Amino acid sequence: MDTVPGDSEHDELFQAAPCGLLRTDERGTVTRVNDRFAGWVGFTAEELIGKVRLQDLLTVGARIFHQTHWTPLLQMQGSVSEVKLEVRDRDGHTMPMVLNAIRSTAAGVVRHDIAAFVAHDRHKYERELIDARKRTEALVSEATKLKELANTRAAVAEQMMGIVSHDLRNPLALILMSTELLRRGNPTENQVKIADRVARAVGHSNRLIADLLDFTAAQLGKGIAINRQACNIHAVMAVCVDDLAQAFPKQQLRHVAQGNGDCSADAVRLSQLVGNLVANAVAYGSDVEPIAVISAVDSSGFSLSVTNSGEPIPEDIRDSLFQPLSRGTTGGAARSIGLGLFIVNEIARAHSGKVTVQSDVAGTTFTAYFPLS
Ligand SMILES: Nc1ncnc2c1ncn2[C@@H]1O[C@H](COP(=O)(O)OP(=O)(O)OP(=O)(O)O)[C@@H](O)[C@H]1O
Ligand SMILES: [Mg+2]
DSSP: OOOSOSSHHHHHHHHHOSSEEEEEETTOBEEEEOHHHHHHHTOOHHHHTTTOBGGGGBOHHHHHHIIIIIHHHHHHHSEEEEEEEEEEOTTSOEEEEEEEEEEEEETTEEEEEEEEEEOHHHHHHHHHHHHHHHHHHHHHHHHHHHHHHHHHHHHHHHHHHHHHHHHHHHHHHHHHHHHHHHHHTOOOHHHHHHHHHHHHHHHHHHHHHHHHHHHHHHHTTSOOOOOOEEEEHHHHHHHHHHHHHHHSTTSOEEEEEESOOEEEEOHHHHHHHHHHHHHHHHHHSOSSSOEEEEEEEETTEEEEEEEEOSSOOOHHHHTTTTSTTOOOSSSSOTTOOSOHHHHHHHHHHHTTOEEEEEEETTEEEEEEEEEOO
């Protein structure tokens, strides 16, 4: 058997090539092999040549592949490229190898020339890809489960909110009615004061319940429900500002109307939006300067804005102003929960509008803009 090429330079190149090189006969018996390949599998060239077949060096799975694919492919198309097979070394350790083979015939004798590369890195990389895919699949399935759980919890929370608010509203209505009855029964000045205080507390509780219901509806992805109707926004705001003036008797409120007031909107919700902005202006703005409510309509849409003087909005809460439960830490209402602006934003969104804020030493203006389309 021919193990030593004549030309020493060729021989050196053959032995030192950065890949395993071997030649087999048609049945797979090694007829020539370089030291690199022999070293990888833990044999000497002499131990392999004429004694070992390529398939003898393969794991069982690789041997099956060799039989079912490798040999037929070499016979049919004369070559096999980049096939990854598990090769066993002398001690039975396996290593992944990528093999390329070419079939040729010399003097009527068939031979297979094979180049082999150890593919530890590629193998590792492929394993990592498979593992990463498995992990992703597990995460997706986990996320789906969590989402289902969250949906169930959200539905339960919504039902609870509905039940609690309903059950709270009835006793609150009863308390309010009782304050009316107290007033009719010739009360003393002190009793009137107490009745007023109770009535204000009921009003506050009712607003809180309404906010919580809106918050729940918005959080559950349904958004706040609106009922659009043709209305005159200036007329709606005139009434709204009047009501707010009653609610905040110590604060000066001004309403400015610009343009023709015709629009299509949910008047109750827009009054709630302005009510929340004015409540904030009263709570966080100057006590002495008036608060301005401007309703403006032009050909592209209409806007509602509320301006107050006083300290500007602190920098650190500006980015999260419209997030639920986000509130400043200083000044304002001691019992605030940070839902007002979230609801303002949701009402605007339900009308396909958006809210912007401008705040500096000159004052703070919140503007809700509603495009006509
Ligand atoms: N006009 C304003 N001027 C200065 N700061 C404001 C003004 N409006 C809102 N803020 C700041 O933004 C925060 C968030 O306002 P938001 O109305 O969402 O919640 P809240 O007023 O704290 O609570 P809630 O409205 O639920 O009672 C407030 O706590 C306050 O710090
Ligand atoms: Mg508020």
